[in-house]
Amino acid sequence: MSNRLEKYIRDNVEQLDRKQPNLAVLDRVLQEMKSKEQGKRGGSVISLRWAKWAAACLLVAAGGIAVWYFNKPQPATGFATTNIPEKRPAPMPKTEPVEPDVVEIKQDPVATFPKVVVHKVQPKKTIVFAGINDMQSAASRINAVTSASRMKNNGKEVVDALVKVLNNDPNTNVRLAALDGLTRFHKQANVRQKLVASLKKQQDPLVQIDMIGLLTGMRELGILSELEEMVNDENVHRAVKDIAWTSIHQLRTR
Amino acid sequence: MRKQVVMIALSIASLIATQAQEYKIKRANGKLKIDLPSVTIEGYNGNEIIFTSQSKKAEVDPKAEGLETINNSGYRDNSGLGISVVEKGNTIEVNEVTENQDIKILVPKGVIIAWYWNKVTAGAKAIFRNLENEIEIDSYDDSVRLENVTGPLAVRAVYGYVEVVFRSPVKGPVSISALHASIDVSIPVDTKAGIRLTNLHSPIMVSPDLKIELAKRTEELPNYTTIIEGKLNGGGTDFWLTAKFGKIYLRKTK
Numbered sequence: 001m002s003n004r005l006e007k008y009i010r011d012n013v014e015q016l017d018r019k020q021p022n023l024a025v026l027d028r029v030l031q032e033m034k035s036k037e038q039g040k041r042g043g044s045v046i047s048l049r050w051a052k053w054a055a056a057c058l059l060v061a062a063g064g065i066a067v068w069y070f071n072k073p074q075p076a077t078g079f080a081t082t083n084i085p086e087k088r089p090a091p092m093p094k095t096e097p098v099e100p101d102v103v104e105i106k107q108d109p110v111a112t113f114p115k116v117v118v119h120k121v122q123p124k125k126t127i128v129f130a131g132i133n134d135m136q137s138a139a140s141r142i143n144a145v146t147s148a149s150r151m152k153n154n155g156k157e158v159v160d161a162l163v164k165v166l167n168n169d170p171n172t173n174v175r176l177a178a179l180d181g182l183t184r185f186h187k188q189a190n191v192r193q194k195l196v197a198s199l200k201k202q203q204d205p206l207v208q209i210d211m212i213g214l215l216t217g218m219r220e221l222g223i224l225s226e227l228e229e230m231v232n233d234e235n236v237h238r239a240v241k242d243i244a245w246t247s248i249h250q251l252r253t254r
Numbered sequence: 255m256r257k258q259v260v261m262i263a264l265s266i267a268s269l270i271a272t273q274a275q276e277y278k279i280k281r282a283n284g285k286l287k288i289d290l291p292s293v294t295i296e297g298y299n300g301n302e303i304i305f306t307s308q309s310k311k312a313e314v315d316p317k318a319e320g321l322e323t324i325n326n327s328g329y330r331d332n333s334g335l336g337i338s339v340v341e342k343g344n345t346i347e348v349n350e351v352t353e354n355q356d357i358k359i360l361v362p363k364g365v366i367i368a369w370y371w372n373k374v375t376a377g378a379k380a381i382f383r384n385l386e387n388e389i390e391i392d393s394y395d396d397s398v399r400l401e402n403v404t405g406p407l408a409v410r411a412v413y414g415y416v417e418v419v420f421r422s423p424v425k426g427p428v429s430i431s432a433l434h435a436s437i438d439v440s441i442p443v444d445t446k447a448g449i450r451l452t453n454l455h456s457p458i459m460v461s462p463d464l465k466i467e468l469a470k471r472t473e474e475l476p477n478y479t480t481i482i483e484g485k486l487n488g489g490g491t492d493f494w495l496t497a498k499f500g501k502i503y504l505r506k507t508k
Contacts, residue, residue, distance in 0.1 A: 136285050136344070136345070136366070137366060137388055137390075137406075138368075138388075138390045138408040139388045139390075139405075139406030139407075139408055139426075139427055142406075142408065142427045142429055142492070143426075143427055143492075146427070146492055171390065171392075171408060171410075172392070172410040172431060173408040173409070173410055173429040173430075173431060174408070176429070176431060176496065177429065183475075186474075186475065204410075205412065205433055206410065206412075206431050206433055206496070206498065209433075209454070209498055213454075213477070213478070213479065214475070217475035217476050217477060218475060237412075237433075239433060239434070239498065239499065
């Protein structure tokens with residue numbers, strides 16, 4: 001087959017297209033090709049060792065991404081329910097019908113909580129910290145307590161409110177602020193009584209230490225039995241026991 | 255050789271990045287109550303609360319698919335991070351489910367933070383950074399560090415130390431109480447505050463750059479506590495530091 005094709009080409013060679021471009025054109029094309037080849041930079045040789053390392057790193061990274069993708073937690077579609085019992089709302093203070101005489105208490109504009117107000121209630125002039133139980137913010141409650149303590153015309157009503165905070169507020173710093181406010185009224189007999197009663201209710205060592213210091217300074221002998229109980233109570237903090245022991249000594253020796 | 259090390263490091267970093275787990279909640283305000291031993295909380299300009307585990311990822315148990323870990327207190331791991339995240343009204347409550355989790359939480363700047371941990375933790379730390387809203391802290395054993403915060407602040411610590419670096423403007427009230435450890439606070443020199451520093455058994459140290467105009471105190475009761483009370487830059491927000499056995503350091507912010 002191929003012999004026949006070769007024979008055919010040999011016999012008809014004159015009829016084949018053997019045209020060549022003009023020699024001047026051909027020279028120019030060849031010159032251009034030569035100059036391009038001279039300007040071309042030599043190619044870089046990548047070591048096979050490097051390529052292996054790069055491939056290994058890519059594989060490791062890809063593996064990591066795959067592990068993450070298949071193990072990632074499902075996006076949250078909502079909040080989980082829980083079987084933890086809801087906290088009961090704190091009891092609201094008993095209040096008389098409130099007349100509209102409202103005194104605002106200074107509050108820094110940092111938290112968006114209900115406005116802290118002190119309502120004057122007629123005819124008993126009972127001052128309550130309206131809304132203090134509803135305040136989520138400890139800072140707002142501290143502000144309410146300190147502002148009430150600094151009021152010029154404060155009296156039994158403020159004392160009652162401070163005692164209530166001292167006995168019930170969940171935050172130690174708020175209770176300490178209430179105790180500080182009550183210190184101003186230490187000469188009042190009812191304050192003395194309420195402080196003695198409150199000492200039994202306190203569980204936080206910081207509040208206990210401050211109360212023991214205050215009542216010892218007031219030379220309140222009514223706390224001696226309570227102090228002795230504290231000294232012997234396993235659950236009372238060691239630092240409180242030491243302070244209680246010192247106070248017992250001071251009250252008995254003076 | 256250096257290139258190889260870099261490539262390996264990059265691969266490992268990408269693997270670690272893919273292992274990090276996240277849980278997000280859309281919320282830009284309200285209160286975040288956190289009951290975790292080891293936590294880093296950072297404020298940012300966003301509208302999601304983002305929880306990330308910084309602990310080593312536990313081995314995947316194929317049998318656990320579709321189930322949630324539940325602990326003694328009834329908290330369920332609904333986040334996939336070993337913590338329970340539950341919405342209760344305006345508050346989001348976060349509780350530990352699996353022990354020894356190290357959680358980072360990114361918080362929009364409008365959210366109020368309340369962090370509590372009242373168990374022994376053997377040197378655990380809680381870190382708070384870049385927060386512009388109220389922070390409430392109650393720590394038994396953890397040390398607490400707050401950086402670049404403005405307050406308001408209510409901190410109670412029993413054994414762990416408290417370090418705070420405030421930035422302007424300091425928003426009150428600031429109330430920090432510690433029983434056994436030190437309180438180390440830095441404030442901008444131009445802070446306007448009503449300062450009260452109280453210590454029962456240890457020294458109080460103040461930067462000479464903070465010009466406190468001391469108030470005249472009339473001691474009506476015998477008192478064994480050191481109390482420094484006065485106005486800084488003419489007075490302003492309540493700024494109370496109370497320690498019983500640890501030192502108090504009050505510095506200017508660098």
